[in-house]
Structure formats: C-alpha cells, structure tokens
Amino acid sequence: MAYTLKYFKIQTRCLQCGREILYGRSDRKFCCNDCKNQYHNKRRYPMREELESSVLRRINLNHAILQRLYKMGVNTIDHIALAQLGFDARFVTSFCRVGRHEVFAIFDLQYEMTPSRLKNLVSLLEEEDKKR
Ligand SMILES: [Zn+2]
Incomplete structure (x- = not known):
C-alpha cells in the first residue's frame, strides 16, 4: 500500500497565485519563479505595495x-x-x-x-x- 503513494502526486497549489502545480517535485510550493519571488518579496517588505500605491x-x-x-x-x-x-x-x-x-x-x-x-x-x- 505504501508504495502506491509514490505514484499519486498529491495535488498542490502555488502559495502565491493558488494555481495547481502540474509538474515538478511533489514538495514544490510555487508554480513559477515569478510567484516565488513575489511571495518572498511580500514577506520581506510587507508595506511595499501599500507604499507604492499611496x-x-x-x-x-x-x-x-x-x-x-x-x-x-x-x-x-x-x-x-x-x-x-x-x-x-x-x-x-x-x-x-x-x-x-x-x-x-x-x-x-x-x-x-x-x-x-x-x-x-x-x-x-x-x-x-x-x-x-
Ligand atoms: Zn503561482
């Protein structure tokens, strides 16, 4: 039973945009590098978007x-x-x-x-x- 898990990729979604991640390692968190960068920038500079729009x-x-x-x-x-x-x-x-x-x-x-x-x-x- 345990070995079958390996063949069923658990459906994962991009932490930034929420789109389904269709390929890559099963522990992938982002669909693309842009999403990865946006996610980390938002955490690093949480007020940035607000400041820019202001x-x-x-x-x-x-x-x-x-x-x-x-x-x-x-x-x-x-x-x-x-x-x-x-x-x-x-x-x-x-x-x-x-x-x-x-x-x-x-x-x-x-x-x-x-x-x-x-x-x-x-x-x-x-x-x-x-x-x-
Ligand atoms: Zn994404």
Whole structure:
C-alpha cells in the first residue's frame, strides 16, 4: 500500500497565485519563479505595495491638478492656491536645476518652482507635437 503513494502526486497549489502545480517535485510550493519571488518579496517588505500605491495615487492626483490647470490655460499659480487644490509638491517624477531655476516635472507636465509660485507650466508632449 505504501508504495502506491509514490505514484499519486498529491495535488498542490502555488502559495502565491493558488494555481495547481502540474509538474515538478511533489514538495514544490510555487508554480513559477515569478510567484516565488513575489511571495518572498511580500514577506520581506510587507508595506511595499501599500507604499507604492499611496505614492502613485499622490503623483496621479498632482498630475490631474496640473493637467486641469494646463487645459484651462493657467501656467502660473501661487503656492497657496495650488495647495488649496490638493497639490502636494513633494510628489513629482523629476527635478533638475537649470541655472537658477528649479525645474520639476510630473510625467509630461513640466514647471518651475519659485519661493512663491509654480510657473511656466508646459506639456512636454504638446510641445513635441507643435514641433512636428
Ligand atoms: Zn503561482
């Protein structure tokens, strides 16, 4: 009786995605390396997904605010008014210093920051389209 067990693979499921593991050693825990890595990363950095989605949410919100201003033809706005719209200046996708100017971007929308205002808001995509 004992020897027959060897021929009946106990149905096992991937610990990450729950899919049935169809091949490999009977003690396999994951269906593929991606699932294995995801499972271990989640245990190593349990807050990571939450942090990433929270940062992305803020960046997307900032982008939506700038996009709305840009479409309205507003390219300068003071910090107070910007903050009242919900803009959080800590969340950007790039920054560089050009001479004395601090140039920021959130995806395609680029702007300068002075101590009192955001100015020269432009869409890099639309600037590119104009050149064509
Ligand atoms: Zn899996």
